Amino acid sequence: MTITQNNMDIEKLKIKDMAKAGVAYGYSKTRRNPSTKGFIHGTQNGIDIIDLNKTKEQIKEAIIFLNSVKASGKKILFVGEKPEIIQIVKEVALSIGEPYVTNRFIGGAITNFPQIKKRIEKLHKMIEERDSGAWAKFTKKEQLLMQRELEKLDKNFGGLGEMTNLPGAVIVVDSKHEEIPVKEAAIAHIPVISLSNTDCDISTIEYPIICNDSSRSSIEMILNVIKSNLAN
Numbered sequence: 154m155t156i157t158q159n160n161m162d163i164e165k166l167k168i169k170d171m172a173k174a175g176v177a178y179g180y181s182k183t184r185r186n187p188s189t190k191g192f193i194h195g196t197q198n199g200i201d202i203i204d205l206n207k208t209k210e211q212i213k214e215a216i217i218f219l220n221s222v223k224a225s226g227k228k229i230l231f232v233g234e235k236p237e238i239i240q241i242v243k244e245v246a247l248s249i250g251e252p253y254v255t256n257r258f259i260g261g262a263i264t265n266f267p268q269i270k271k272r273i274e275k276l277h278k279m280i281e282e283r284d285s286g287a288w289a290k291f292t293k294k295e296q297l298l299m300q301r302e303l304e305k306l307d308k309n310f311g312g313l314g315e316m317t318n319l320p321g322a323v324i325v326v327d328s329k330h331e332e333i334p335v336k337e338a339a340i341a342h343i344p345v346i347s348l349s350n351t352d353c354d355i356s357t358i359e360y361p362i363i364c365n366d367s368s369r370s371s372i373e374m375i376l377n378v379i380k381s382n383l384a385n
Contacts, residue, residue, distance in 0.1 A: 163213055163382050168205045175368040176375070177203045179351035188356040189349075192363040201351045203363050212375060215346045215360040216382045219322060223383055227321025228252055230263075230313075232334045238326055238372045243312070245376045249383055252316035254334070256308055263337035266319055273313055276306040322346060324379075327366040329353045348375055 171177065179185070179193065179201030194204040222229055231253040233242035239255035246253035254262070262269050280303065282288060288296050323338045325331040328347035335358070338345045344359040348366050355361035365371040 163209075163216060163378060166209060166212070166378055168209065171205045171208065171374065174370040174374045176208060176364045176371045177205050178365045178368065178371075179203050179363075184352045186352055186354050188354050189351045189363055193351065203351065203365070208363055211360070211362045212378060215362060216379060218344065218360055219324075219346065219379065219383055222321035225321055228316050228318070230254070230316065230320040230323045230334075232258060232323060232331050233326035233372075234258065235327060235330060235367070237367070237369050241369065241373050241376060242326060245380050246312070249380055250315060252314065252320065253312040255312060258331065258334050259309055260333060261337075262313070263319065263323075263334065263341050263343065269310065269313065270317070272306060273310050273316070276303065276310055277314065279303045279306065319343065324348075326372055326376075327353070328355065328358055328361075330366075348372060 177194070179189075181199050182196050182201055183199075185193070185201055189201075192204055192207050194202045196202065219229060229251045231242050231246040231251060233239060233253075233255055234257065243253055243255050259269065279299065283299070283303065288299060291299065319341060320343060322344050323334055324346045325334055326348045328335050328345070328349045329352060331347075335345055335347070339357060346360040346362065347353070347355065347358045348362050348364050349355050349358065350364065350366040353361075353366075355363070362375060364375060
């Protein structure tokens, strides 16, 4: 499944298609976090096999909550920094007008948002000034330095341009890898939806979705279903 395919209603999501996309593959039993034990169907050749019926139910619960967030007018922040899935995370977030982080989560992006907001505002101002021709009065060297600053700001904060206030929810791909945003969301009392494999501690995650969080096809399928089922 690709994110360009037609929308898929959650009820039409088939277990066999999830299995084909590799959603069911957990890690080795030796790497299993105890908090995921209840979501494992069995073990095959030492590898945990995730119970996809439970995963589908978790996706449903997450969608219900995310729709309530959108109905409240709050944003949903997507975070996914692993190289194999950053383009998927970015495209899904952009397609529904939500903020995202795919480069590096800047510490304080949630817990010190007033300062981060100033950086976002500066980025927008610099883009506006550049595009309006206001930079023409500066020397080529000064313009080059400003362009470098703009590019740095865009790299760090460009995906947060849609986030004018704290989000109502944070979606992370691999809660173990995205430890910082998960902790910051907890401090700010913002619920987290996490696509997490069997090695993750999901005890503090409000809406865990147990799945293969390293497979592009697995992540793409789940994020596409979430995107398709969020109310416009």
